[in-house]
Amino acid sequence: MQNRPSLLQAAFALVVPACAFYAQSAAAQTVPAEMILGGRISAGLGTPTPGKGNAVDAVDPATDTVLGSGTVEDNSGNYSVTLTKPASLNGAIMTLRLVNGCTTFQLVQSGATAAPAVRLTFNGSFPFPTTLTLNPTVGAAIASAGCPTPRATAAGAVKPAAAAAPGLAAQVRCPSIAPHCDVAGVGVFDQRAIEAMKACLATAHPGPNCDVNGDGVVDTRDLIDLLRAWAQYQREQADPSASIAAQADQAAISAPLSGVKER
Numbered sequence: 001m002q003n004r005p006s007l008l009q010a011a012f013a014l015v016v017p018a019c020a021f022y023a024q025s026a027a028a029q030t031v032p033a034e035m036i037l038g039g040r041i042s043a044g045l046g047t048p049t050p051g052k053g054n055a056v057d058a059v060d061p062a063t064d065t066v067l068g069s070g071t072v073e074d075n076s077g078n079y080s081v082t083l084t085k086p087a088s089l090n091g092a093i094m095t096l097r098l099v100n101g102c103t104t105f106q107l108v109q110s111g112a113t114a115a116p117a118v119r120l121t122f123n124g125s126f127p128f129p130t131t132l133t134l135n136p137t138v139g140a141a142i143a144s145a146g147c148p149t150p151r152a153t154a155a156g157a158v159k160p161a162a163a164a165a166p167g168l169a170a171q172v173r174c175p176s177i178a179p180h181c182d183v184a185g186v187g188v189f190d191q192r193a194i195e196a197m198k199a200c201l202a203t204a205h206p207g208p209n210c211d212v213n214g215d216g217v218v219d220t221r222d223l224i225d226l227l228r229a230w231a232q233y234q235r236e237q238a239d240p241s242a243s244i245a246a247q248a249d250q251a252a253i254s255a256p257l258s259g260v261k262e263r
Helices: 007-028 167-171 191-202 220-238 242-257
Strands: 032-040 055-060 065-072 078-086 093-100 103-108 130-133 137-144
Touching: 055 078, 093 137, 191 220
Parallel strands: 032 130
Antiparallel strands: 032 078, 055 065, 055 093, 065 078, 093 103, 103 137
16 A cells, blocks of 8 residues: 655645745846935036026946936925935935936036046935935036037027927827927827926926927026917817817917017
């Protein structure tokens, strides 16, 4: 007579392979790591003051690859960058850069503009992120994404000159009142354009994408025209014939104003 395995032995024979399978699956998964950077950015000598909505990029200085981005949260220069990466990236060296308008500035160690660039080591954790406080200074400009030549407005302030909407904006069918309606640069005209336009008005150095109506000045008129264009765009989606009526209305409005210089 053969000995039959006990119930305990049978259960053990099932549990051990299952545990091994789940252990292998867990090992194959990427372990996340999160790190939160924050602090306050100060203007350097001859460099712009960080404005609300400016981007703050964490960059690999060896490859010039942006590893993550955050924003300046107010006009006092307070910022936050959250990095969620694989734990295998722990130990990587990064630097920080500020994108103000269409120009990128190197962030340097707190103090003089010519101070060494900020250097930090990614050291994330999970499920509770690590935090690091840095208070850098805006250093020299290192890149410019086709900044237009500035010009003075009637009030004397310098604003960007008119420029073609960059990137995907050219692919979007915008209402005539706001030919550069894709302010967010996402390839479609939606609510994100309005939020991006609000951010444009909150910064001291708006980019060329903020000139919604193409008049060479970034001001509240751009937001007003964008809101009117959004209402028109929604009407056209519901009734394509509304586009013809809207063009006729716009021509009737523009004709009496053609000789007006000031708004």
